Amino acid sequence: MIHAAMVAPSQYRFQMKADLVLRNALIAQQAGLVDISIKDGLITGIERQIRCEAVEEEDLEGAFVFPGFVDSHIHLDKACIMERCSICAGTLEEAVRETAKAKAGFSEDDVYQRASKLVSKAIMHGTNRMRTFVEIDPRAGMRSFEAINRVREDYAFAIDIQICAFAQEGLTQEPETEAMLDEALRSGADLIGGCPYTDADPAEHVRRIFALACRHDVDVDFHLDFSLDPEKTDLPTVIEATRMNGYAGRVTIGHVTNLSALDPDALSAIGKKIADAGIALTVLPATDLFLMGRQYSSNVPRGIAPANLLSKLGVRTAIATNNVLNPFTPFGDASLARMANLYANVMQLSRDADIDLVFDMVGSQAASIIGSRHELIVGRPADMVALDAANACEVVRSSALALAGWKRGKKTFSRPRAQLLKAAMITGES
Numbered sequence: 001m002i003h004a005a006m007v008a009p010s011q012y013r014f015q016m017k018a019d020l021v022l023r024n025a026l027i028a029q030q031a032g033l034v035d036i037s038i039k040d041g042l043i044t045g046i047e048r049q050i051r052c053e054a055v056e057e058e059d060l061e062g063a064f065v066f067p068g069f070v071d072s073h074i075h076l077d078k079a080c081i082m083e084r085c086s087i088c089a090g091t092l093e094e095a096v097r098e099t100a101k102a103k104a105g106f107s108e109d110d111v112y113q114r115a116s117k118l119v120s121k122a123i124m125h126g127t128n129r130m131r132t133f134v135e136i137d138p139r140a141g142m143r144s145f146e147a148i149n150r151v152r153e154d155y156a157f158a159i160d161i162q163i164c165a166f167a168q169e170g171l172t173q174e175p176e177t178e179a180m181l182d183e184a185l186r187s188g189a190d191l192i193g194g195c196p197y198t199d200a201d202p203a204e205h206v207r208r209i210f211a212l213a214c215r216h217d218v219d220v221d222f223h224l225d226f227s228l229d230p231e232k233t234d235l236p237t238v239i240e241a242t243r244m245n246g247y248a249g250r251v252t253i254g255h256v257t258n259l260s261a262l263d264p265d266a267l268s269a270i271g272k273k274i275a276d277a278g279i280a281l282t283v284l285p286a287t288d289l290f291l292m293g294r295q296y297s298s299n300v301p302r303g304i305a306p307a308n309l310l311s312k313l314g315v316r317t318a319i320a321t322n323n324v325l326n327p328f329t330p331f332g333d334a335s336l337a338r339m340a341n342l343y344a345n346v347m348q349l350s351r352d353a354d355i356d357l358v359f360d361m362v363g364s365q366a367a368s369i370i371g372s373r374h375e376l377i378v379g380r381p382a383d384m385v386a387l388d389a390a391n392a393c394e395v396v397r398s399s400a401l402a403l404a405g406w407k408r409g410k411k412t413f414s415r416p417r418a419q420l421l422k423a424a425m426i427t428g429e430s
């Protein structure tokens, strides 16, 4: 259990004042237990046995502390709608169709309630930054966008939420959507998201999304190439548009499941092109596993882009949640420790170095993709999460539970470690 105390113990000499000292933490940068002191929301010390006068202290009892999980791709607006949809084929087409039907009935309050519940779960799983897609089109109107804006405000005490105004249903066949996206970008959306494969004219879709991005000087995040067919690809169009618009470092592509169908030489050639263009990749294992390969009745392919191999080719890569409890993914709890574990298992990884890289894909690499700093160093904001593990590798291998989180030095959640009541069972005590 993590113990909190309101007074500084006498064995420490008083040298400086702190609002909070977290004692006996394990961190990635240093061997052995360290203490972390915090003043005015900033980290003021990371050392062994910090001596100081503290308003509050907490013994972390060897928990692993890091800057927090970063979910670089989640859909808060359409989460938790299983009872409103039917899943028969389990395909992408069905998921898009069923969710579009349900979306027409979303009210602002309905989206707010469902999204709040999921954000609360994410926070309690140790996520303190996320990029959420929010669908804006004639069916959803601006209702989901308004709701997610409220969620962002109400949960800012614990999590930084980035809003991506997203054209899920295409643009050229629904031209009203473009003006609505433009309005969202004028009213607080942080970036623009496109989906060329649902558009009747994918190349024109990419062109219009970049035009909106350039007009508002925002980043771009595409859902791309959701199939197992490498010939069916909009990637060259996105690479070209990234170059033409000088957008290196500002474009992310999500899913890109057809990369899983390439042989090593072809993957290496395409991976280098993605890296050279400065395009980042987010893989969404839960959704990709659920929707891909429905045409197979045996030897079903996994359909997940090999982010670990692409990372070694220089591509910035992340693993993220995507959808929770809807026709795209009828599972989920917004736990990134669980998602990293799922990815590592499905991709048959075993070496510590590979597992460490997977941890970075739900931490530092995901943060870099959404343009956020991810540092546990003196002078930076005290945004931290304590996990029930000794190191990053163990977090992924065991889907470690989050024990506590702090934002600007204020505690945002806590989860006591479970206790085994063996003695009580033997003696019959309750």
Ligand SMILES: O=c1cc[nH]c(=O)[nH]1
Binding pocket: 075, 096, 168, 195, 223, 226, 287, 322, 323, 328
């Ligand atoms: O098009 C897609 C694919 C996966 N997940 C979504 O939300 N949309």
